[in-house]
Amino acid sequence: AQSVTQLDSQVPVFEEAPVELRCNYSSSVSVYLFWYVQYPNQGLQLLLKYLSGSTLVKGINGFEAEFNKSQTSFHLRKPSVHISDTAEYFCAVSATGTASKLTFGTGTRLQVTL
Amino acid sequence: EAQVTQNPRYLITVTGKKLTVTCSQNMNHEYMSWYRQDPGLGLRQIYYSMNVEVTDKGDVPEGYKVSRKEKRNFPLILESPSPNQTSLYFCACRFVDNNSPLHFGNGTRLTVT
Numbered sequence: 001a002q003s004v005t006q007l008d009s010q011v012p013v014f015e016e017a018p019v020e021l022r023c024n025y026s027s028s029v030s031v032y033l034f035w036y037v038q039y040p041n042q043g044l045q046l047l048l049k050y051l052s053g054s055t056l057v058k059g060i061n062g063f064e065a066e067f068n069k070s071q072t073s074f075h076l077r078k079p080s081v082h083i084s085d086t087a088e089y090f091c092a093v094s095a096t097g098t099a100s101k102l103t104f105g106t107g108t109r110l111q112v113t114l
Numbered sequence: 115e116a117q118v119t120q121n122p123r124y125l126i127t128v129t130g131k132k133l134t135v136t137c138s139q140n141m142n143h144e145y146m147s148w149y150r151q152d153p154g155l156g157l158r159q160i161y162y163s164m165n166v167e168v169t170d171k172g173d174v175p176e177g178y179k180v181s182r183k184e185k186r187n188f189p190l191i192l193e194s195p196s197p198n199q200t201s202l203y204f205c206a207c208r209f210v211d212n213n214s215p216l217h218f219g220n221g222t223r224l225t226v227t
Contacts, residue, residue, distance in 0.1 A: 009154070032213050043118070043204055043218030044157075051213050090156060094212050101172070102216065104149075106156035 002027040002093045006105035013112055015083055021076040021108045023065075023091030033074040034092040034102070035065055044090060050074060061085065086112045116141050120205050120219035127195055128227055135190045135222045137205030143217070144210040146188040147172070148180065150201040151221075157204065163188055164210060195226045 003026045013019045025031060032051050036044040048059025055067040065076045074091060091105040118139045127133055139146065147162035149172075159172030163182040177199055179191040188207075192199060202223050206216040 006156075034215070036216075041220070043206075043220050044216070045218065046215040049213070049215065097212065100212050101159060101162070102212065104157040106154060 002031060002095060002100075002103050004091050004093050004103055004105035006091055006108050008108050009106070010109045010111065013081055013110065015112055015114055016080050018079050019077065019081050019085075019110065021089050021091075021110065023074045023076065023105060025072050025074065025091070025093045027072075027093060027095060030096045031093050032096060033065075033067060034094075035059065035063070035074070035076050036090045036092060036104075037061075038088040038090065038107075040087070047076070047089070081110070081112050083112050083114070085110060116217065118205055118207055118217050118219040120203075120222050122222060123220065124223050126225045126227065129196055130194050133192050133195060133224075135192075135203060135205075135224070137188045137190065137219060138186050139188075139205075139207045139217070140186065141207060141217065142185065143207035144185070145212075146182065146205065146207045147216070148178070148188070148190045149204045149206065150174065151204060152201050160190070160203075192224075195224075197226050200224060200226050 005024045034049045035047040038044045050057045050067045058064045088107045094100045094102045121136045144165045148160040149157040158174045161180040163169045205219040208214045208216045
């Protein structure tokens with residue numbers, strides 16, 4: 001079974017500052033990794049995903065994440081945040097293969113202020 | 115437009131009164147799933163379906179039922195709701211390959227008094 005840990009429940013940051021949201025996972029097999037974003041009163045939408053290949057993955061809205069197998073991490077970064085990035089961010093993991101389920105972390109609320 | 119449509123968006127009910135939350139998708143996805151979202155717990159899977167007439171329990175199935183009679187619809191049924199089922203519910207779908215992203219509905223906020 002897989003598990004995901006998002007240690008930071010909330011991350012406050014000023015507009016135009018860089019941000020990193022941390023995600024660590026646990027799995028005994030190869031994994032796919034995802035970041036989803038949830039804006040207020042909406043469902044989740046995919047930000048980016050790592051399936052294989054290059055460990056640096058670029059997503060929508062200027063976000064990127066780096067897969068680090070030795071540290072079992074998949075941290076999300078953005079060099080300069082905007083007020084509109086205020087949302088809840090979820091890291092998720094699944095084992096490779098058709099029947100594996102997606103396990104979500106508990107989420108990190110990113111609060112961007114002026 | 116690709117959509118996952120949940121109804122209703124908000125529902126307040128009383129303990130024991132059966133209810134159904136509907137979910138419909140127009141993307142021809144084989145896989146559909148229900149999640150509940152609670153503060154500090156993230157999203158937990160209730161039930162999922164790999165295709166028509168195939169359903170399986172997720173992590174928190176107690177008190178819920180589902181059915182998958184058609185590919186596009188995946189209703190969530192609470193036969194006898196209780197206050198601990200007060201939560202935000204999401205339906206999601208994707209192609210059967212689990213490297214394809216989940217598409218989520220906008221959620222149903224359920225309050226059971």
